[in-house]
Amino acid sequence: MFLYFLGLVVLFLIFRWIRELPRVSDKGSKYVYITGCDSGFGNLLARHLDKLGFPVIAGCYTEKGEEDLRKACSRNLTTTHLDVTSKESVAKVAAMIKQKVGHHGLWAVVNNAGVAVPSGPCDWHVVDDYKFMVNVNLHGVIAVTLSVLPLIKKAGGRVVNVASVFGRISVTGGPYPVSKFAVEGFNDSLRIGMAPFGVKVLLIEPGFFKTNVTDSKIQIDSVKGLWDRLPQEIKDDYGSDYLDKAIKVTSESLSKMSDGDLMKVVNCMEHAVAAVWPRKRYSPGWDAKFFWLPMSYMPTCIVDYIVLSGAIPVKRQKK
Numbered sequence: 001m002f003l004y005f006l007g008l009v010v011l012f013l014i015f016r017w018i019r020e021l022p023r024v025s026d027k028g029s030k031y032v033y034i035t036g037c038d039s040g041f042g043n044l045l046a047r048h049l050d051k052l053g054f055p056v057i058a059g060c061y062t063e064k065g066e067e068d069l070r071k072a073c074s075r076n077l078t079t080t081h082l083d084v085t086s087k088e089s090v091a092k093v094a095a096m097i098k099q100k101v102g103h104h105g106l107w108a109v110v111n112n113a114g115v116a117v118p119s120g121p122c123d124w125h126v127v128d129d130y131k132f133m134v135n136v137n138l139h140g141v142i143a144v145t146l147s148v149l150p151l152i153k154k155a156g157g158r159v160v161n162v163a164s165v166f167g168r169i170s171v172t173g174g175p176y177p178v179s180k181f182a183v184e185g186f187n188d189s190l191r192i193g194m195a196p197f198g199v200k201v202l203l204i205e206p207g208f209f210k211t212n213v214t215d216s217k218i219q220i221d222s223v224k225g226l227w228d229r230l231p232q233e234i235k236d237d238y239g240s241d242y243l244d245k246a247i248k249v250t251s252e253s254l255s256k257m258s259d260g261d262l263m264k265v266v267n268c269m270e271h272a273v274a275a276v277w278p279r280k281r282y283s284p285g286w287d288a289k290f291f292w293l294p295m296s297y298m299p300t301c302i303v304d305y306i307v308l309s310g311a312i313p314v315k316r317q318k319k
């Protein structure tokens with residue numbers, strides 16, 4: 001019985017592997033718009049798709065990001081300034097893309113831009129921290145998508161959204177998981193809504209990878225900044241040594257858990273853009289596949305038990 005089951009699983013995996021091999025044809029006329037191309041996954045994806053022959057429109061937040069990317073890529077790649085939180089900036093880029101793609105329409109948009117600080121326990125934040133992050137990570141995704149959706153419908157193309165394993169399970173506090181859970185919601189509604197138009201909506205949910213998002217110095221500076229502005233009453237709740245412990249745990253866990261091979265994520269993004277039969281969800285990273293996602297299906301009481309057993313104890317602990 002067990003061997004019969006194993007055989008079925010192996011057959012399924014072989015079938016899926018073969019089905020997922022073919023790539024779309026005519027890459028030269030399939031325009032791909034990527035947000036957040038200054039660094040990290042977006043930057044690598046822009047270079048990778050450029051090498052594969054896709055005409056890439058790379059949204060960069062900084063002038064330096066634009067300049068560096070232009071130098072590293074072919075003339076087929078166009079860079080443009082993009083701030084996903086600015087209506088004017090999003091509209092300006094959409095108008096440029098409309099002009100550029102002409103009758104082809106836009107093959108794909110990859111909503112990659114995102115921020116991950118400030119991040120700390122929920123009550124270390126003020127509501128403006130939540131608004132700031134939701135503005136970039138969620139409203140930015142929605143604004144960019146809506147700005148080019150008619151062009152994507154025209155091409156029968158794709159929307160690729162970048163969420164996170166923290167869009168499936170929330171073990172840290174602060175606005176990051178809030179924003180990523182919301183991206184999952186937008187993605188799922190859009191996927192269903194766009195299916196009748198032949199538009200595919202695909203989601204990338206990476207685990208921990210070494211980029212600015214998981215940079216321990218950036219994260220630690222942010223935690224220190226949050227602590228410094230806390231009212232004394234909240235500092236007393238946590239205890240005076242909490243900050244040092246939090247810094248130690250943050251730096252140890254980020255360096256231990258983050259995978260340096262960003263191509264694992266970029267290959268999933270490329271597959272979502274270029275495969276004839278893309279997957280609806282990709283979970284790059286061993287931690288995503290074997291830890292965070294399985295944990296997201298567990299009963300809440302078990303998840304809480306696992307997370308709380310590794311948590312830093314607070315001073316005013318209540319039973």
Ligand SMILES: NC(=O)c1ccc[n+]([C@@H]2O[C@H](COP(=O)([O-])OP(=O)(O)OC[C@H]3O[C@@H](n4cnc5c(N)ncnc54)[C@H](OP(=O)(O)O)[C@@H]3O)[C@@H](O)[C@H]2O)c1
Binds near residue numbers: 035083136206209
């Ligand atoms: N690294 C991970 O472990 C991980 C895990 C799960 C999900 N993700 C997600 O993956 C995506 C890419 O992040 P990454 O890890 O590659 O980190 P990253 O290198 O920091 O990339 C994020 C990019 O977004 C840009 N950006 C920030 N604010 C923007 C704005 N208002 N408008 C336009 N662009 C803006 C950043 O520009 P600047 O560099 O100039 O600020 C940067 O180029 C994010 O959505 C992130 O949440 C990352």
